[in-house]
Amino acid sequence: MQKRRKLGRGVAVVGAGMSKFGMFKDKDSKDLFAEAFTEMLSSVDKGADPNDIDALYLGNFTNDFFMHQGHWGPIISDLIGLAPKPATRTEGACASSALAFREGVFAIASGFYDVVLVGGVEEMSKRTTEEVTEGLALATVPYEGKVGFTFPGVFGALATAYFERYGATREHLMNVTIKSHNNARLNSKAQFNLSIRDLMNSRIERAKKKGEPVPTWADEKDFLRDLRANPVIAWPMHLYDCCPISDGAACILLVAEEIAKNFTDNPLYVAGIGQGSGRGLHAAEDITYFEATRYAAQEAYGMSGLKPEDIQFSEVHDCFSMAEIVHLEDLGFFKPGEGYKAVEEGLTRLDGPKPINTSGGLKCKGHPVGATGASQLYEVWKQLRVEAGERQVPIKDLRVGAAHNLGGTGGTCTFTILERR
Amino acid sequence: MEGRPFSDIFYEQFLNEEKLMGSKCKKCGALFAPPRSICIKCHGSDMEWVEMKGKGKLAAFTCIAVGPPFMMKEGYDRAHPYCSGVVELEEGVRIVARIEGVDTTKPETIKIGAPFTAAYLHRGEGEEMRTFLAFKPL
Numbered sequence: 070m071q072k073r074r075k076l077g078r079g080v081a082v083v084g085a086g087m088s089k090f091g092m093f094k095d096k097d098s099k100d101l102f103a104e105a106f107t108e109m110l111s112s113v114d115k116g117a118d119p120n121d122i123d124a125l126y127l128g129n130f131t132n133d134f135f136m137h138q139g140h141w142g143p144i145i146s147d148l149i150g151l152a153p154k155p156a157t158r159t160e161g162a163c164a165s166s167a168l169a170f171r172e173g174v175f176a177i178a179s180g181f182y183d184v185v186l187v188g189g190v191e192e193m194s195k196r197t198t199e200e201v202t203e204g205l206a207l208a209t210v211p212y213e214g215k216v217g218f219t220f221p222g223v224f225g226a227l228a229t230a231y232f233e234r235y236g237a238t239r240e241h242l243m244n245v246t247i248k249s250h251n252n253a254r255l256n257s258k259a260q261f262n263l264s265i266r267d268l269m270n271s272r273i274e275r276a277k278k279k280g281e282p283v284p285t286w287a288d289e290k291d292f293l294r295d296l297r298a299n300p301v302i303a304w305p306m307h308l309y310d311c312c313p314i315s316d317g318a319a320c321i322l323l324v325a326e327e328i329a330k331n332f333t334d335n336p337l338y339v340a341g342i343g344q345g346s347g348r349g350l351h352a353a354e355d356i357t358y359f360e361a362t363r364y365a366a367q368e369a370y371g372m373s374g375l376k377p378e379d380i381q382f383s384e385v386h387d388c389f390s391m392a393e394i395v396h397l398e399d400l401g402f403f404k405p406g407e408g409y410k411a412v413e414e415g416l417t418r419l420d421g422p423k424p425i426n427t428s429g430g431l432k433c434k435g436h437p438v439g440a441t442g443a444s445q446l447y448e449v450w451k452q453l454r455v456e457a458g459e460r461q462v463p464i465k466d467l468r469v470g471a472a473h474n475l476g477g478t479g480g481t482c483t484f485t486i487l488e489r490r
Numbered sequence: 491m492e493g494r495p496f497s498d499i500f501y502e503q504f505l506n507e508e509k510l511m512g513s514k515c516k517k518c519g520a521l522f523a524p525p526r527s528i529c530i531k532c533h534g535s536d537m538e539w540v541e542m543k544g545k546g547k548l549a550a551f552t553c554i555a556v557g558p559p560f561m562m563k564e565g566y567d568r569a570h571p572y573c574s575g576v577v578e579l580e581e582g583v584r585i586v587a588r589i590e591g592v593d594t595t596k597p598e599t600i601k602i603g604a605p606f607t608a609a610y611l612h613r614g615e616g617e618e619m620r621t622f623l624a625f626k627p628l
Contacts, residue, residue, distance in 0.1 A: 203558040211498070212524060216588045216622060217554060217561050217574045225552030226576060233602040300568065304553040304597040350576050351524070351584045356550050 071364070073371045076178035079326030081336040082487060084113040085450040087443075090317035090435030091260045092194035098132060098141065099148050101318035101440075102190045106149050109186075109320050112450075114333035117322060119149065123182035125156040126173045128166030128189030129439035130476075134204045135196050145190065162208035163388065164476030165189055166319065167344075167442030167483040173323045174339055183328060188320025189444075191437035201314050205438070208477035210349030221303035221311050223350065223478040224389040228305050230356045231391065235406040239305050243293045244412045245390040246309045246432065252419055253429025255460035260315055260435035265289040272298065310390040315435035319443035321450070337453055340469065341375060341486035343368030347479035361482035362399035362473065369471075369484040370401075377401030379469055380486065382423065382452060382462050384445035386475035387430040396473055397425065400484065424462045427452060442483065445472035449487050496527040496537050505621040508610045510544045512583060513537040523583045542579055544608030545628065548601070549584060551575030553594040571595065577606055577625050591626035 086109030088101040096104075110117055125146050133139040142156030159168040166189025173187035193201055206214045213223060231237060246265065253259040254267065263271075269284075269292050276283045286292040293299050299307045322332075329336040345364030347353065354360050370376060377400060385400065387393035397408035402423055403416075411417060417425035428434045428448040431441060449470040451457040471486045494500040496513045501524045504511040512523030517534035523542055528535050553571040554561070566572040573589035590609055592600045606625040613620050 198556060199559050199562060202556060203560075206558055210586075212586050213574075214558075216586050216624075217557060217572055218552075218586065219554055219557060221556070222552040222554045222574055225554075226550040226574070229552065229602060230550035230576075301553070301555045301571065303555065304571070304594075306552070349586075350550070351586050352522075352530075353584075356576060356584075 071367050071371060074368060075372055076174065076339070077180060078178055080174045080177045080339045081324055081326050081329035082321055082339070082446070082450060083324050083329055083332035083336050084109045084117060084322035085320070085447045086110070086112060087258060087319040087447040088317050089258045090315050090437060090444070092314065093316050096316065098136070098190045098192045098318070099144065101192070101316060102145050102188070102320070103148060105188060105318040105320045109322055113322060114335065115331065117332055119151070121184045122151055122154070122186050124154055124176060124185050125151055126159055126169035126176070126185065126187045127156060128159050128161070128169040128442060129191060130160060130162050130165045130208070131204045131438060132192060134207065135201070136192055141190065151186070161481035162476030163386070163436070163438040164442055164474040164481045164483055165439040167472070167474035167485065168481070170321060170442060170446060170485065171342055171344060171483065174342055177323055177325050183325045185323045186320055187323060187443065188318065189440040189442060190318040191439040192316045193314050193437060194316050198314065208480065210351070210478060210480070212351060213349060213478065219303055220478070221306040221389060224391050225303040225306040226350065227356055227395065228391040231395065234357055235409070237394070237409040240290065241394070241409040241413060242305070242310055242390040243290050245387065245393050246293065247289050248412065248418055249387065249426055249430045249432040252427050252460055253433030255458070256429050256434060259429040259433050260313055261433045262429070265292060268292070306389055306391065312388050312431040312436040315437040317435055317437035317440045317444065319440045319447050321443055321446055335454055335489070337450060337487045338490060339485070340488040341369035341373030341484070343372070343484045345482050347482065349478065349480070353479070358395055358399050358405065359475065359479040359482055361479050362396060362475065362484070365482045365484040366400050369486050373486050375469060375486060380471045381464050381467060382425070382427060382470050384426055384428060384430070384448050384472040386441070386473055387426055387432050388436060388475070390432065392475070393425065393430065396475070400473055419460060420463055427457065427460050427462055442472070442474040445474060446485060446487070448472070453487060453489055494539070496525040496539070498524060501525050502621065505610060505623055506612070506619055510542040510608050510623065512540050512542055512581070514540045521581055521583055523579065523585055542581055546577040546579040546606055546625070548589070548604050548606050549576045549578045550602065551589055551600055553597040573600070575625070585623070588622055588624040590624045
């Protein structure tokens, strides 16, 4: 049984911003963070003076490797006119900016700071797929990288073990992909804001224009079964099971609870926050789930007094379709072995009882790794404030939303619960 | 054998000698492969080397079509995927390894639970030699 934890004082979210996610030739990390920061400032209902920000916590994973430039804390601090105030970079692979959020919460909860900016940035698209694969593999467990495991490979292996135990198949993974695309179609900031059906139609149009044989897919799953359209990356993970290579940034403004109303009459509060560590495929308790997620979830539920059924919607770290199914189970939304059935039954759709990845998730919104955790909380902010537009969850009395972020191959997992009061 | 530290460096040195070695906690008996110098069960640090028989069952696998540059250099690509997997050893510990001797273009023919035995892939020569742990069907 984990110790029940609480913050020294309450922390509120009063603003959030996110750049468009995608592959940008003409934008770098600074441009992307500036885009997110500008939106964040304009999102604060009563306005925020950047001079009141006490410190920055910034998540970034691979810019050292991909951009040959490290030490991004002060670079971003200078960009937004915060220097000489302190900037701290956090690294937890793909969970880097969830760690920035967590450190920002602790900094305020301790009483040391009152106003903290947290966020993340990543610039990945200026490298080849092989280089990105190698770069991301920096966050596998050392033994895994050496025997050739890639990120899709680890989740592919997890899928084979999960399929064997619970009887799921590739067809079930397709349900996740189709749902994610349907949600991302409604998110203009998403890298792929189109449905699988839209994709099929554009391929058909292209073939017609070029006078090539016109594909005749019966439905979305037929398209996803077509190995020319959806080739193997790391079997059973195919192209449309995998998140893309992305550039992007996101940031969140955190303040002490007692001053939240100076910024907005509609703040969100940090209800629960959890983090766990994992041990890789060879040493994990079991290879069909992530113990780090379960630990993080227990911590966050314990702190908040909330249960899985109280979480009205959630972003989860769907770096791969298989991952989404496992997270649904690890977070307690569905029982082990039941996650794939829940997706099949439509329970996680935008209009279902437990909407998951309303943003389109990493799969379609994009996954600039160091920015992902903050961008998930941006989605929770938008949804809980009923500002998500076309993709707004149709739930009455919206009060509680959450975000689950996973770094590496489950080495670092976080779960953060935000609430309206 | 007995004098070698319980580290990744010496684990790999044993692989060069075609030995799959783990460490056992003398205090609580917990077994680890690859070896650990600190027992994660009882936090003891009095360990001994134990040789694994190198036999086990396939617990999970993937056939990778898009690999990192060092695997591409070995000649693997989209048309020639390689297999990486997790093997549950007879001794009760799990280990990650390359999986050889399977048809990676027909992954549905690779069966979880099937018996596999250790093989050693040597790359480079002399001081430069490195050995990758692999398993092949028994």
